[in-house]
Amino acid sequence: MMLPVIVAIVVCLASYIYRSLKPPPPRVCGVPHGPPITSPRIKLSDGRYLAYRESGVDRANANHKIIVVHGFNNSKDMELPISKDLVEELGICFLFFDRAGYGESDPHPSRTVKSEAYDIQELADKLNIGPKFYVIGLSVGAYSVYSCLKYIPHRLAGAVLVVPFVSYWWTKVPQDILSKAFKLLPEDVRWTFRVAHYVPWLLYWWLTQKWFPSSSIISGNSALLSDTDLVIIKKMLENPNPQTEKVRQQGDHECLHRDMIAGFATWEFDPTELENPFTEGGGSVHMWQGTEDRFVPREINEYISKKLPWIKYHEVQGYGHLLSEEEQKCEDIIKALLVE
Numbered sequence: 001m002m003l004p005v006i007v008a009i010v011v012c013l014a015s016y017i018y019r020s021l022k023p024p025p026p027r028v029c030g031v032p033h034g035p036p037i038t039s040p041r042i043k044l045s046d047g048r049y050l051a052y053r054e055s056g057v058d059r060a061n062a063n064h065k066i067i068v069v070h071g072f073n074n075s076k077d078m079e080l081p082i083s084k085d086l087v088e089e090l091g092i093c094f095l096f097f098d099r100a101g102y103g104e105s106d107p108h109p110s111r112t113v114k115s116e117a118y119d120i121q122e123l124a125d126k127l128n129i130g131p132k133f134y135v136i137g138l139s140v141g142a143y144s145v146y147s148c149l150k151y152i153p154h155r156l157a158g159a160v161l162v163v164p165f166v167s168y169w170w171t172k173v174p175q176d177i178l179s180k181a182f183k184l185l186p187e188d189v190r191w192t193f194r195v196a197h198y199v200p201w202l203l204y205w206w207l208t209q210k211w212f213p214s215s216s217i218i219s220g221n222s223a224l225l226s227d228t229d230l231v232i233i234k235k236m237l238e239n240p241n242p243q244t245e246k247v248r249q250q251g252d253h254e255c256l257h258r259d260m261i262a263g264f265a266t267w268e269f270d271p272t273e274l275e276n277p278f279t280e281g282g283g284s285v286h287m288w289q290g291t292e293d294r295f296v297p298r299e300i301n302e303y304i305s306k307k308l309p310w311i312k313y314h315e316v317q318g319y320g321h322l323l324s325e326e327e328q329k330c331e332d333i334i335k336a337l338l339v340e
Contacts, residue, residue, distance in 0.1 A: 023204040023253035026107045035249045039076070039104050042126040050123055051104035052076060052097040056087045063091030064157075064338055065129045067120055070096065071139030072259055075103035077243035078138075081327040082334060090338055095133075097123055099141070101254035103246050111262045117147035121155055132157040134337060138324060139295070140165045143263050149285070150269050153277035158337050161287045161311075162324050165263055166300040169197050172270040173303055181297035186223060196260040203257050226292035226320025236325065272303075276310040286312045286336055288329075290319035312336070 030037045030049075041049040053076045059065065070078050076096035087094075100108035100119065108115065124133050134157050137145035142164030148156060168182045182190060195206045225233065248255055278284060287305055289298045298315070305313035314336065316323050323329045 023257070024251060026101070026250045026254045028106060028250060029104045035104070035246070037104055039098075041104065042123060044119065044122050048100070048106040048108060049104075050097055050100075050106075050119060052095060052123060052127070055094040055096065056092045059093045059095075059127070059129065061091070062093035064134060065093050065095065065124075066134040066136055066337075067095045067097070067124065069116075069120070069135060069137040069141035069144045070099065070102070071137075071141045073247060073256060074138075074141075075243065075247045077103070077241060077246070079241065080334075081325060081330050083327070083331065086331055086334070090334070092334070092338070093129075095123070095127065095129065099144070099255075099259075101250055101258055103249070107250060107254040107258070109258070111258050112265065113143055113147045113262055113267055114151060116144035116262075117151040120144060120148060121152050124155065131155065134158045134160075136160040136162065136333070136337075137164065138162045139321065140259055140263060143167075146271050146274070149274050149277060153275075156277055156283060158278075158283040159285045160333060160337050161285075162333060163290060163293055163296050163321050164287060164301060166296055167197075167264055167267065168193060169264065169266065170270050170272075172272040172307075173300060177299055177303055181299050184294070184297050189224075192260070193264055196257075197264040200261040200265070203261060204253050207252070207257060224294045224321075226290070226294060228290075228292060228318060228326075229320040229322045232322045232325045272307040274308060276308075278310070284312060284337065285310065286314060286333070288314045288316065288323065288333055290316050290321060290323045292318060292320040293323075295321040 027034045029035045039051040039053060041051045043049055056062070068078075068080065070076065076098045078096065080094065098105035099116070100106065100111050120135065124130075132155060135145050135148050137143070137160070139162070142161040145159050145161050145164070149159060166181070168178050170178070185193075192203075192206065195203050276285075287301060289296070289301050291298060302313070305311050316329060319326070319329065324333060
């Protein structure tokens, strides 16, 4: 009598575990019962679609074409707080795009740091923006800029890393610096990053289970915000972007979770080993870091900038992770790239 009961319990338990570990299928844009397609998209060589948005001066008449790589839990519908006068004065065409799985861009289950560079290159080629272009990566989006510096440096006219992503498993950054910075993060965030690195197939379960505290980096944690960040967020909430509801419409796993899995995976290169793509002039690379940033401890980025002196390091006193959301600071970033 007991054997059938035990078998039933084991089967039910196995079924529960399987359902808990397996992410739901993505709600792909443009398919039956999926979100509608409302933005222009280009088709990549592997069949995926990438959604994009243009802003600023008309592409054909622009002096500078800048591809902007959005950060975690954001999309092509983000705005850079730059005055129209400055955009027209410098002749800038901004090209925003949804990274894989975000907004209206198709998911990419095998997304890696390396694939990000080639998505950007294909976007540039399909839109015929020329042999060289600028890239700006914000926060997590900065790992795409590192990828461009590694895999397609010949396509770059210049690059900016704004409060850039760091991995605590880079191999060439001293372990004491990584460990010290890692300990500054809330415990739940540290555990989430460990899961993303060591057992990425468990990340969906970890971020959806209710037994242990998972990551407040997704649900929001004011402890990670500096005083300046809080002021900036309050101002942003006064005029919210109506497009934010589309950021995660294809499923959290396809955008947020895969972002962490890609970023915290073992990289094929270490940022400190990158070579200057502008040894003969004609371009520059910049890094911007807020001194009060609690998402990205500045010690790691300070070390990278010292190892790579060709990266122009800008440390902004009193600002946190959202420094590019302040108009003057954002304009300073653009001017340093294009004018100085």
